[in-house]
Amino acid sequence: MIRDILVYPDKKLKLISKEVLSFDATLHELLDDLYDTMCERNGVGLAAIQVGIAQRILIINIPLEVEEGVHDQPKENTLEMINPIILEKEGSALFQEGCLSLPGVYEDVERAKHVKVAYFDREGNKQIIEDDDFLSIAMQHEIDHLDGKVFIEKLSYIKRKKFEKEWKKVLKGA
Numbered sequence: 001m002i003r004d005i006l007v008y009p010d011k012k013l014k015l016i017s018k019e020v021l022s023f024d025a026t027l028h029e030l031l032d033d034l035y036d037t038m039c040e041r042n043g044v045g046l047a048a049i050q051v052g053i054a055q056r057i058l059i060i061n062i063p064l065e066v067e068e069g070v071h072d073q074p075k076e077n078t079l080e081m082i083n084p085i086i087l088e089k090e091g092s093a094l095f096q097e098g099c100l101s102l103p104g105v106y107e108d109v110e111r112a113k114h115v116k117v118a119y120f121d122r123e124g125n126k127q128i129i130e131d132d133d134f135l136s137i138a139m140q141h142e143i144d145h146l147d148g149k150v151f152i153e154k155l156s157y158i159k160r161k162k163f164e165k166e167w168k169k170v171l172k173g174a
């Protein structure tokens with residue numbers, strides 16, 4: 001089921017999400033809904049708080065190029081992370097980021113290049129993953145959502161001011 005995505009500056013996006021305690025059917029349904037919602041909007045990641053649920057749950061699915069210009073995000077490739085914790089961070093990298101809660105906004109953001117993250121899968125099994133490429137950036141972006149942060153908060157003061165001014169115009173026009 002496709003759920004509505006909260007748009008910045010919805011106050012709920014500032015909430016600190018709570019740990020998941022039971023790995024039950026409700027969790028599985030939410031994970032499935034997050035996937036449907038993310039795919040419908042052509043996203044690569046989505047955190048539960050973006051659909052208004054303040055629990056430490058996120059998904060990431062980096063599209064595969066199946067042929068030139070044609071991308072696919074098969075469900076079995078979805079990384080489902082529950083209660084993720086960044087264990088290690090190293091280096092720095094600049095990537096252009098976007099967010100389904102800020103449609104149409106793309107900005108360069110500096111983050112750690114390499115991260116090692118511990119998390120639980122949908123069955124409650126503990127997992128560890130490391131990455132130093134786009135997945136690393138995506139995990140840091142989504143984990144920020146669980147702590148009430150959106151990527152534009154990482155912009156410089158001047159860029160942020162400019163963004164807020166332009167975003168007001170976008171929201172008025174919507």
Ligand SMILES: [Zn+2]
Pocket residue numbers: 098099100101141142145
């Ligand atoms: Zn986001």
